[in-house]
Amino acid sequence: MILFLQQIINGLSVGSIYALIALGYTMVYGIIKLINFAHGEIMMAGAYFAFLVGVHLGLPFFAVLIISMIGAAVLGVFIEFIAYKPLRKAPRISALITAIGVSFFLQNLALVIFKAEPKIMPNLIVKRPVNIGSLQIGTVTLATLALSIGFMIILDVFVKRTKPGKAMRAVSEDKDAALLMGINVNRTISITFAIGSALGAVAGVLFGVMYTQVYPTMGVMPGLKAFVAAVLGGIGLIPGAVLGGFVIGMVETITKAYLSSQWSDAIVFGLLIIVLLIKPTGILGKNEKEKV
Amino acid sequence: MLKVENIDVYYDKIHAIKDVSFNVKKGEVVTLIGANGAGKTTILKTISKLMEPSHGVILFEDQPLNKMQPHQMIYLGMAHVPEGRRVFAKMSVHENLQMGAYIRKDKAGIESDLEKVFNYFPRLKERINQPAGTLSGGEQQMLAIGRALMSKPKLMLMDEPSMGLAPILVQEIFNIIDTIKESGTTILLVEQNANQALQIADRAYVLETGKIINSGDAKELLADDTIRQAYLGG
Ligand SMILES: Nc1ncnc2c1ncn2[C@@H]1O[C@H](COP(=O)(O)OP(=O)(O)OP(=O)(O)O)[C@@H](O)[C@H]1O
Ligand SMILES: [Mg+2]
Numbered sequence: 001m002i003l004f005l006q007q008i009i010n011g012l013s014v015g016s017i018y019a020l021i022a023l024g025y026t027m028v029y030g031i032i033k034l035i036n037f038a039h040g041e042i043m044m045a046g047a048y049f050a051f052l053v054g055v056h057l058g059l060p061f062f063a064v065l066i067i068s069m070i071g072a073a074v075l076g077v078f079i080e081f082i083a084y085k086p087l088r089k090a091p092r093i094s095a096l097i098t099a100i101g102v103s104f105f106l107q108n109l110a111l112v113i114f115k116a117e118p119k120i121m122p123n124l125i126v127k128r129p130v131n132i133g134s135l136q137i138g139t140v141t142l143a144t145l146a147l148s149i150g151f152m153i154i155l156d157v158f159v160k161r162t163k164p165g166k167a168m169r170a171v172s173e174d175k176d177a178a179l180l181m182g183i184n185v186n187r188t189i190s191i192t193f194a195i196g197s198a199l200g201a202v203a204g205v206l207f208g209v210m211y212t213q214v215y216p217t218m219g220v221m222p223g224l225k226a227f228v229a230a231v232l233g234g235i236g237l238i239p240g241a242v243l244g245g246f247v248i249g250m251v252e253t254i255t256k257a258y259l260s261s262q263w264s265d266a267i268v269f270g271l272l273i274i275v276l277l278i279k280p281t282g283i284l285g286k287n288e289k290e291k292v
Numbered sequence: 293m294l295k296v297e298n299i300d301v302y303y304d305k306i307h308a309i310k311d312v313s314f315n316v317k318k319g320e321v322v323t324l325i326g327a328n329g330a331g332k333t334t335i336l337k338t339i340s341k342l343m344e345p346s347h348g349v350i351l352f353e354d355q356p357l358n359k360m361q362p363h364q365m366i367y368l369g370m371a372h373v374p375e376g377r378r379v380f381a382k383m384s385v386h387e388n389l390q391m392g393a394y395i396r397k398d399k400a401g402i403e404s405d406l407e408k409v410f411n412y413f414p415r416l417k418e419r420i421n422q423p424a425g426t427l428s429g430g431e432q433q434m435l436a437i438g439r440a441l442m443s444k445p446k447l448m449l450m451d452e453p454s455m456g457l458a459p460i461l462v463q464e465i466f467n468i469i470d471t472i473k474e475s476g477t478t479i480l481l482v483e484q485n486a487n488q489a490l491q492i493a494d495r496a497y498v499l500e501t502g503k504i505i506n507s508g509d510a511k512e513l514l515a516d517d518t519i520r521q522a523y524l525g526g
Contacts, residue, residue: 163394166383166387166390166391167391167394169380169382169383169387170380170383170391173380173381173382173383174378174380176342176362176374176378177374177378177379177380178363178391179340179342179362179363180340180342180362180365180366180371180372180374180378181363181366181391181392181394181395181439181443182363182364182365182366182367182394182395182443183363183391183394184361184363185363
């Protein structure tokens with residue numbers, strides 16, 4: 001029983017990382033209908049930023065985290081500006097292929113700069129077990145859960161209550177109508193990339209700390225699974241990304257623990273196929289009909 | 293207040309607007325009437341900078357608009373009630389109205405204008421927290437007009453506000469347009485419902501396949517036989 005509870009908590013913690021990445025996918029999709037396949041690489045870049053700052057400046061965890069978030073946000077905005085913005089009126093497939101190209105480009109750039117062998121992420125969070133009742137949980141697991149949920153709450157408040165958050169929702173619904181309201185659509189899209197990328201960086205830093213490694217392809221699998229999570233929950237929907245992330249993290253952890261670690265990825269992707277067969281718009285997705 | 297001078301507008305190779313000129317003076321209600329596909333929506337979109345003319349200039353309060361961005365138009369005092377309402381379906385009625393006041397910072401003024409809109413359209417107040425997408429077509433039209441009013445515009449561009457509404461609602465909408473006019477807002481109204489439009493307008497322009505073919509005093513056009521036959525059903 002204790003072991004099972006511990007697995008649940010591990011699942012939530014892994015899931016919260018997927019959820020953070022999935023948020024970036026879903027926010028970008030929501031606002032420009034693009035699956036940003038380079039998002040996993042933003043996460044990787046965030047981890048490298050943390051590695052560099054952590055090793056060379058020896059700053060404490062929160063400072064490293066903030067710098068990494070800012071770095072990733074700038075990178076995300078820059079990518080949108082040079083790679084996606086010129087294609088905004090082009091067929092969607094063009095932007096999609098460009099996103100895949102950007103993804104490979106960033107992986108190879110990391111390979112050139114940092115070489116293939118993994119860098120060791122400094123211990124930004126002191127690793128020790130914490131006893132909660134009869135449960136023993138690692139500090140990293142706890143920090144991951146707490147930080148992810150914290151950022152999700154901040155995001156929720158931002159999108160629902162603040163003016164730029166509302167502008168973001170307006171732009172994702174109807175760009176022309178948003179322009180007529182005086183909303184600077186280009187700036188709103190940039191803000192969306194900045195936020196999505198910053199959340200991706202949080203995931204990258206936590207992932208790097210959790211597995212103590214940073215390497216050029218580290219964004220590929222988490223990126224893919226987070227993409228699955230976003231689609232599973234309902235792409236374009238913020239609660240869907242969070243739900244999808246936790247579901248994927250949980251399923252993966254439980255299958256690894258009790259079924260087979262080799263099959264866990266297959267089961268995760270199989271789950272996506274089943275859900276999409278039953279509900280093509282994802283768990284929280286609605287089949288929307290527009291009033292004319 | 294608004295001067296449109298010799299504009300041409302294209303959709304790729306389709307020449308939708310051909311050398312169109314007209315003007316709207318302060319305090320007037322001017323209507324553009326014309327059949328489906330005449331180019332009415334295209335003209336309004338061009339004034340709002342959602343489209344660029346390939347030729348010609350548009351002046352708002354004597355300021356040329358060619359260097360302006362679409363999201364800056366509302367700062368000049370222009371509000372556009374687009375064709376098909378285009379309310380933000382997933383946002384509440386209240387949030388839609390807040391978006392209308394997006395550029396404003398005077399909280400007290402926004403609140404009092406919100407009350408004004410609810411006075412015009414009490415049904416919106418009853419549905420203040422409802423997602424706009426769940427409103428009826430008529431209520432969405434009210435919301436689209438209310439949203440535009442929230443910016444306190446000097447000039448309102450309205451694209452077929454009566455489209456798809458039951459006759460009783462059409463009357464209600466036209467009464468509101470009249471009230472908006474009385475409050476001093478200038479209106480450029482696009483309508484297929486030419487009869488109603490000509491009744492509340494001061495002046496009118498008649499558009500046919502991208503060209504202005506007639507213009508003049510609204511009441512005179514209303515009495516004009518050729519106009520009656522073409523647009524008012526005889
Ligand atoms: N997005 C577009 N791409 C290509 N052609 C277009 C587009 N939008 C409009 N047109 C064409 O431009 C012309 C004018 O269209 P517009 O929508 O301005 O007409 P309208 O007078 O508003 O008609 P309605 O009364 O049906 O709304 C039409 O011939 C139409 O087919
Ligand atoms: Mg039209």
